Amino acid sequence: MKASQFFISTLKEAPADAEIVSHKLMMRAGMIKRLGAGIYNYMPMGLRVIRKVEKIIREEMDAAGAVECLMPVIQPAELWQETGRFDKMGPELLRVKDRHGRDFIVQPTSEEVITDIARQELRSYRQLPKNFYHIQTKFRDERRPRFGLMRGREFTMKDAYSFDRDVDAAGRSYDNMYAAYCKIFERFGLEYRAVAADTGAIGGDRSHEFQVIAETGEDAIVYCPTSDYAANMELAEGVALIGTRGAATQALAKTPTPGKSTCEDVAALLGLPLAQTVKSLVLATDELDKDGHIVKTQVWLLLVRGDHELNEVKAGKVEGLKGGFRFATGVEIDAHFGCKPGYLGPIGLKAPLKIVADRTVANMSDFVCGANEADFHFTGANWGRDLPEPDVVADIRNVVAGDPSPDGKGVLAIQRGIEVGHVFYLGTKYSAAMNATFLDENGKPKLLEMGCYGIGVTRILGAAIEQNHDARGIIWPDAIAPFTVVVCPIGADRSADVKAASEKLYDELRLLGVDVLLDDRGERPGAMFADWELIGVPHRVVLGDRGLKEGQVEYQGRRDEAATKVAVGDVVAHLK
Ligand code: ATP
Ligand code: MG
Numbered sequence: 001m002k003a004s005q006f007f008i009s010t011l012k013e014a015p016a017d018a019e020i021v022s023h024k025l026m027m028r029a030g031m032i033k034r035l036g037a038g039i040y041n042y043m044p045m046g047l048r049v050i051r052k053v054e055k056i057i058r059e060e061m062d063a064a065g066a067v068e069c070l071m072p073v074i075q076p077a078e079l080w081q082e083t084g085r086f087d088k089m090g091p092e093l094l095r096v097k098d099r100h101g102r103d104f105i106v107q108p109t110s111e112e113v114i115t116d117i118a119r120q121e122l123r124s125y126r127q128l129p130k131n132f133y134h135i136q137t138k139f140r141d142e143r144r145p146r147f148g149l150m151r152g153r154e155f156t157m158k159d160a161y162s163f164d165r166d167v168d169a170a171g172r173s174y175d176n177m178y179a180a181y182c183k184i185f186e187r188f189g190l191e192y193r194a195v196a197a198d199t200g201a202i203g204g205d206r207s208h209e210f211q212v213i214a215e216t217g218e219d220a221i222v223y224c225p226t227s228d229y230a231a232n233m234e235l236a237e238g239v240a241l242i243g244t245r246g247a248a249t250q251a252l253a254k255t256p257t258p259g260k261s262t263c264e265d266v267a268a269l270l271g272l273p274l275a276q277t278v279k280s281l282v283l284a285t286d287e288l289d290k291d292g293h294i295v296k297t298q299v300w301l302l303l304v305r306g307d308h309e310l311n312e313v314k315a316g317k318v319e320g321l322k323g324g325f326r327f328a329t330g331v332e333i334d335a336h337f338g339c340k341p342g343y344l345g346p347i348g349l350k351a352p353l354k355i356v357a358d359r360t361v362a363n364m365s366d367f368v369c370g371a372n373e374a375d376f377h378f379t380g381a382n383w384g385r386d387l388p389e390p391d392v393v394a395d396i397r398n399v400v401a402g403d404p405s406p407d408g409k410g411v412l413a414i415q416r417g418i419e420v421g422h423v424f425y426l427g428t429k430y431s432a433a434m435n436a437t438f439l440d441e442n443g444k445p446k447l448l449e450m451g452c453y454g455i456g457v458t459r460i461l462g463a464a465i466e467q468n469h470d471a472r473g474i475i476w477p478d479a480i481a482p483f484t485v486v487v488c489p490i491g492a493d494r495s496a497d498v499k500a501a502s503e504k505l506y507d508e509l510r511l512l513g514v515d516v517l518l519d520d521r522g523e524r525p526g527a528m529f530a531d532w533e534l535i536g537v538p539h540r541v542v543l544g545d546r547g548l549k550e551g552q553v554e555y556q557g558r559r560d561e562a563a564t565k566v567a568v569g570d571v572v573a574h575l576k
């Protein structure tokens with residue numbers, strides 16, 4: 001590629017709305033361009049990275065025996081009604097109507113559609129196991145889209161779905177995907193960690209998140225350096241909850257009066273000590289109609305770790321916690337209480353602490369609820385005294401570095417990470433809801449055992465940059481860099497030698513299959529180098545008149561302090 005033919009558009013300053021380094025650098029490097037909240041154009045420079053990420057994913061998914069298909073972005077609501085998710089999912093699910101008034105959704109994920117395919121196509125045990133994947137645009141109407149591609153509303157995901165004859169076979173499919181994910185993230189050249197995540201109502205220990213390690217990550221992960229133990233913070237701490245149904249919620253809905261309260265009030269009501277670590281109590285309901293109004297209520301109190309900003313993230317991922325409760329995102333509370341985000345608090349907890357459910361429930365009169373924002377608190381909420389017997393809550397403990405590892409093999413360390421992939425054993429949750437069966441050896445219909453496996457293709461870009469950058473810009477790992485090598489001639493307009501030598505080098509590298517760009521824009525060296533350091537091309541070769549007279553060019557790796565001289569004849573071998 002020649003720079004004069006390509007499209008390069010760099011900025012000195014990042015736009016004001018870019019808060020974190022990856023967002024700033026992607027904007028400055030001209031990789032993405034904002035179109036609306038959480039919606040971006042992928043500009044040519046950024047698209048090259050996306051394509052490389054996709055290529056690695058495709059190669060490893062294919063190698064693992066998965067088969068690619070492509071499911072529609074716009075999906076009929078009927079399938080989503082079959083599983084109940086059309087009503088149950090909150091406003092994150094974008095619902096649209098066609099000209100006939102029929103309901104559709106813009107896919108946030110594709111379990112329903114793939115299960116529909118499977119129930120028609122996978123009729124016999126002989127066809128199993130089968131794993132379908134696609135790389136497709138997703139839409140999630142995130143309450144707070146931010147950080148550029150990291151938490152977009154429109155984004156690209158690779159999602160795969162495995163179908164098996166029984167639990168054991170599903171376990172093998174899961175292990176197979178887990179191994180494929182390790183290969184994928186190794187090939188990206190990123191430091192990552194696979195951590196156990198909550199499986200909720202589905203049970204078992206079969207859910208792992210793949211986290212790219214970065215200090216700025218939204219997630220906290222806990223691991224033991226001397227053993228295999230690794231979990232996300234929620235799982236490590238055992239997110240605690242108490243749940244009540246029906247009557248209590250309705251009582252609550254009738255009684256609250258707007259007012260102000262503090263996190264101390266909430267803590268006092270619950271009889272909890274306040275500590276440094278901010279935690280929040282979340283209220284939510286999961287039975288809404290398509291307009292976001294409550295149809296049937298369930299209320300959960302959920303203690304969630306993290307600052308307020310992260311609440312919806314943490315809350316959103318908790319589904320079907322121990323004790324059989326379902327929990328939908330905190331967003332739904334908006335519709336319920338007319339207050340902004342759906343949480344109480346913040347409150348703090350000191351470790352270790354065991355909340356006894358009945359005691360907490362007894363304290364649920366004159367409750368304080370609302371959001372972590374001034375004037376969005378309600379006091380005097382009455383949870384009713386005729387509450388059903390509550391389930392016992394889990395232990396809540398703050399996990400801190402140096403705590404003993406649960407496996408007894410060392411002490412725990414804590415890191416921050418960005419969730420870039422998630423593998424999940426689904427069991428028969430979707431096949432049962434949609435009656436997706438196959439015939440076993442005895443000709444008996446059996447439900448398909450399923451797993452689902454996602455990778456946030458576009459989020460990878462943000463995560464890679466959070467992990468790999470310096471004051472000058474992005475430092476792409478070779479495997480996903482927009483270009484691997486940039487050839488920078490200095491004074492090619494004045495020197496025929498420089499022009500000829502740079503074109504020769506460019507041609508040689510191209511013939512060898514190296515992804516090289518020749519910067520023939522005629523920019524001054526300072527501006528040219530600043531561009532490529534910002535864009536983050538990992539290898540740079542500079543050709544100048546003086547060096548060429550001595551038979552030398554300058555090579556500099558993006559992480560190198562200074563350039564090194566390399567003989568013209570050796571440079572290709574040096575870069576290969
Ligand atoms: P998060 O906890 O960050 O909201 P999630 O758990 O809701 O993510 P999954 O449903 O597990 O996400 O989807 C699989 C992958 O899709 C995630 O691991 C992540 O890499 C990516 N992803 C999810 N939401 C977004 C988003 N809003 N923008 C970009 N990528 C996303
Ligand atoms: Mg989410």
Ligand code: MG
Binds near residue numbers: 317
């Ligand atoms: Mg998550």
Ligand code: MG
Binds near residue numbers: 209317419421422
């Ligand atoms: Mg996830």
